[in-house]
Amino acid sequence: MRTASRTLTTASFLLWASWGATAFAQNAASPSEIDAVYGDARAIYLDLHQSPELSSHETQTAAKVAARLRTLGYTVTERIGGTGVVATLANGAGPTVMLRTELDALPVEEQTGLAYASKVRTKDDSGRDVGVMHACGHDLHMASLLATAAVMAHSKGTWHGTLMLIGQPAEETISGARAMLDDGFLTRFPKPDVAVALHVTNEFPAGSVGAGAGYRYANADSLRITIYGKGGHGSTPDRTVDPIVIAAKTVVGLQTIVSREVKPGESAVVTVGYVQAGTKNNIIPDKAELGLTIRTYKAAVRQQILAAITRIVNAEAAAAGATHAPLIEHYESTDAVYNEPALAHRLQGVLATALGKENVVAAEPVMGSEDFSLFVSAGIPSFYFALGGAEPARFAQAKAGGEALPTNHSSHFAPDYEPALRTGIGAEVAVLRNLLNASTDELRKLTHPDGASR
Numbered sequence: 001m002r003t004a005s006r007t008l009t010t011a012s013f014l015l016w017a018s019w020g021a022t023a024f025a026q027n028a029a030s031p032s033e034i035d036a037v038y039g040d041a042r043a044i045y046l047d048l049h050q051s052p053e054l055s056s057h058e059t060q061t062a063a064k065v066a067a068r069l070r071t072l073g074y075t076v077t078e079r080i081g082g083t084g085v086v087a088t089l090a091n092g093a094g095p096t097v098m099l100r101t102e103l104d105a106l107p108v109e110e111q112t113g114l115a116y117a118s119k120v121r122t123k124d125d126s127g128r129d130v131g132v133m134h135a136c137g138h139d140l141h142m143a144s145l146l147a148t149a150a151v152m153a154h155s156k157g158t159w160h161g162t163l164m165l166i167g168q169p170a171e172e173t174i175s176g177a178r179a180m181l182d183d184g185f186l187t188r189f190p191k192p193d194v195a196v197a198l199h200v201t202n203e204f205p206a207g208s209v210g211a212g213a214g215y216r217y218a219n220a221d222s223l224r225i226t227i228y229g230k231g232g233h234g235s236t237p238d239r240t241v242d243p244i245v246i247a248a249k250t251v252v253g254l255q256t257i258v259s260r261e262v263k264p265g266e267s268a269v270v271t272v273g274y275v276q277a278g279t280k281n282n283i284i285p286d287k288a289e290l291g292l293t294i295r296t297y298k299a300a301v302r303q304q305i306l307a308a309i310t311r312i313v314n315a316e317a318a319a320a321g322a323t324h325a326p327l328i329e330h331y332e333s334t335d336a337v338y339n340e341p342a343l344a345h346r347l348q349g350v351l352a353t354a355l356g357k358e359n360v361v362a363a364e365p366v367m368g369s370e371d372f373s374l375f376v377s378a379g380i381p382s383f384y385f386a387l388g389g390a391e392p393a394r395f396a397q398a399k400a401g402g403e404a405l406p407t408n409h410s411s412h413f414a415p416d417y418e419p420a421l422r423t424g425i426g427a428e429v430a431v432l433r434n435l436l437n438a439s440t441d442e443l444r445k446l447t448h449p450d451g452a453s454r
Contacts (some may be wrong), residue, residue, distance in 0.1 A: 014168045024343045027437070028354035029159075029429035033151050034107060034422055041147035041421055042290070044068070046116050048139035052105030052132045054124060055170040058083045059347045061142075068146050072153040074165065077188075084089060085167030086189055089153060094161025095443050097435045098192035099379065099428060101145040102138040102171035109133065110210040111411040136172065136408045137200035140415055144387075144424035151429050153269035159436035162354030164192055167373075174220065174334045177374040186378060193443045194343065196433055197372050198424060202405040204388030204393040207421035209351055209427050210363030213344035215297045215336055218267070219370030221306065222332035223292040225250075225313055228324040234282035243288040244277050246320045250290065251275065253312040261308055268305060269295040269367055296365040297336050308332070312361030335373040340381045347383050347431050354430035355423065383431065387424050425438045 044064075062083040068078045074087035081105060090212050107124050109131025110117045120132040134140075145165060152163055170176030190322050205212050224275050227250065229243030251272050258268045270292065277288035293308070352360045363386045375381045390398075391403055394416075406412040425453040433444065 002329055004253060008048070009265070021349055027350055027430045027433035029151055029317040031427070033155070033278055034147075034425050035125040036154075037147040037150045037425065039421060040150070041143045041425065042418070044146055045139055045417055047145035048142055049134050050116055050118055050120075052118050052120055052134045052139070053103075054107060054122065054130075054132055055104040055173045056082055056125075056175070057122075057303060058103040060171070062167055065101075065142060065146065066298045069149055069165060071121055072149055074149065074153070079124065079170065080180075080185060081176060081181070083169040083196070084176065084180045084183070085165075086150070086180075086185070087165040087167075087319060088164045088189065089149075089165075091156045091162065091436075093149045094159075094436060095193040095438060095440045096162040096190045097432060098164040098375075099145060099148065099197040100166040100168055100195060100375070100423065101135075101141040102196045103142065103167050103169050103175070104172050105132050105134045105137060105139060107132060108409065108411050110135070110136040110265055112266055112414040114299055114414060126138050128255065129169065133411065135410060135411070135413045137415055138171070139389075140200050140389070140420060140424065141168070141198065144323075144428060147421070147425045148265055148428040148432065149240070150434060151425065159433050161436045162190060163432065163436065164319050166191065169354050173369055174332060174371040177334075177371040179380060180395075181374060187366055192380050192398060193440055194447065195372070195375050195382045196383050196428070196435070197382070198387045198427065198432055199384070200387045200389040200415050200420055200424070201372075202363060202390040202395070202413070202415070203409060204363075204386060205390050205392040206388050206416040207392060207423050208359040208361055208388040209355065210361050211344065211348045211351060211383075212363045212365070213339050213341040215338040215365040216363070216384045217373065218269075218295040218297055218371040219299075219336045219373075220334050221294040221330060223290075223294065223304070223309065223330055224329040224330075225290040226327040226414055227288045227290070227313070228319060228322055228326065229232055229286060229320075230289070230323065231286040232284050233283055237284060240284045242284050242324050243286065243322075244284070247277060247288040247290060248317055249320075250313055250316045253316060254292070254309060255310070257305055257308045261303060262304065266301050267297050267365075269293070270305060271310070286342060295369070297365070334369050334371045335377045337373045337382065337384050338376060339383055340447045341413050343381060343443075344448060347385075347434065350434045351427055353384070359423070379442070385427070387420060387427070388422045391416040391417075
C-alpha cells in the first residue's frame with residue numbers, strides 16, 4: 001500500500017473534473033446494448049447459481065467462464081493459481097484495465113425457497129458433507145462480467161487499449177489472489193494500470209450502486225493461539241496450571257487493546273471467535289485454544305495491535321506460572337482495499353451520469369475483508385464499488401421498519417437479480433469505457449496524484 005499522502009489534491013480534482021459530463025455520457029451502455037446481452041446473462045446467472053463450487057474447487061465454473069470468453073474473441077489462459085482465468089482483449093494502443101470477478105461459493109445450505117435454489121451437496125476439505133450456495137453473490141458478479149465482456153467485444157470502436165478480465169478462485173478463503181500472484185500473474189500478463197471490481201449487497205436497493213474514495217475493506221488477520229497449562233483433576237487445581245483460567249483472563253485482556261491502546265477515532269476490531277478447551281467438567285486440560293480475527297485499516301494500527309496481542313498473551317501465561325510459552329500462529333491475512341481518491345471521484349461521476357445521480361450513493365468503508373486487496377498491494381490502483389441487490393420495495397419496507405435484510409453469507413441471501421444484473425452490466429461498461437478512453441499517462445496522474453510510486 002502507498003504510504004504517501006492520499007488526499008485528493010486540487011490539481012487532481014481539476015484533472016478529474018476536466019473530463020466533463022459529455023465524456024461520461026458517451027461511456028454509458030445504451031439500453032439496447034444491455035438488452036442484447038441480458039438474456040444470456042440471466043441464463044448464465046441461473047446456471048451458476050444452481051451449480052456452485054467451493055473455494056479452490058471451481059473447475060466447472062472456471063471452464064464455463066473461460067469457454068464463454070473464448071467465444072467472444074478473448075485470449076484466455078486457464079489454471080492460473082489453481083482454477084484462475086485470465087482473459088485479454090487487445091484493441092490498439094492504450095492502457096490496460098482489469099475487471100475481476102470471483103468464482104467460488106460457500107459451504108451454506110440454501111434456504112431461499114427459490115425455484116432455482118442450489119441443491120448441491122459435497123464434501124468439504126475436512127471431509128464434512130455440506131450444502132453449497134452462492135450466498136455471497138459471486139454468481140451475479142460472474143454473469144455481470146461475462147455480459148460486460150460481450151458488450152465490450154461488440155463495441156470496440158468505443159474504447160482502446162487492453163481489457164483484462166480475471167476469474168479469481170478462492171476469494172472466500174482469501175487465498176485465490178495470492179495464488180494467482182504467486183503463479184506469475186504480474187510477469188505472465190501485462191500489469192494493469194487500474195483494477196476494477198464490484199460486490200453485490202443488500203445494503204442498497206437493486207438498481208443502485210454505492211461508491212466512495214479511500215478505504216473500502218479492512219486489513220484482516222487470523223490468529224490461532226494455543227495456551228499450555230498443566231492438566232489434572234478438577235478437585236485439585238493447586239496441582240495444575242489451568243489453561244482455561246489463563247484463556248479467560250487473556251480474552252478479557254485482549255478486549256482492552258482497542259479501548260485502551262488504540263488512539264480514539266482509529267478503526268480497529270479484535271474479536272475472539274472461539275475458545276476450545278477440555279472434555280469433561282472435572283478435568284483440567286493441558287491446553288486451551290483461542291481463535292481471533294483482527295480488522296484494521298492503517299498499517300501502523302495493524303502492527304500495534306498484533307504486537308499488543310503477543311505481549312498480553314505471553315504475559316498472562318507467565319503470570320499464571322505456565323511452563324511453556326503460548327503458540328501464536330498467524331495463519332491467514334489480507335490487506336485493506338483502498339480506492340485512490342482522484343480515480344474514485346472521477347468514476348463516481350461516470351456512474352452518476354450512466355445510472356442517474358439518484359442511483360449512486362455514498363458507501364461507507366466496512367470491516368469486512370477482500371483479497372482483491374492483494375492486487376492493490378502489488379501496485380495496481382483500484383476502484384471497488386458496491387452493487388445494490390435488495391428488491392427495492394422490500395428494501396424500503398425493511399428500512400422503514402428497522403429490519404435487517406439477509407446479509408451476504410446468509411442461507412436466505414437472494415439478490416433481486418434482474419435489476420441488479422442490468423445495473424451491474426451498465427456500471428461496468430461505463431467504468432471500463434471511461435478508463436479505456438484515457439491514456440496511460442492520464443490514468444497515472446489520477447492514481448498517483450502526489451507522484452508517489454507503489
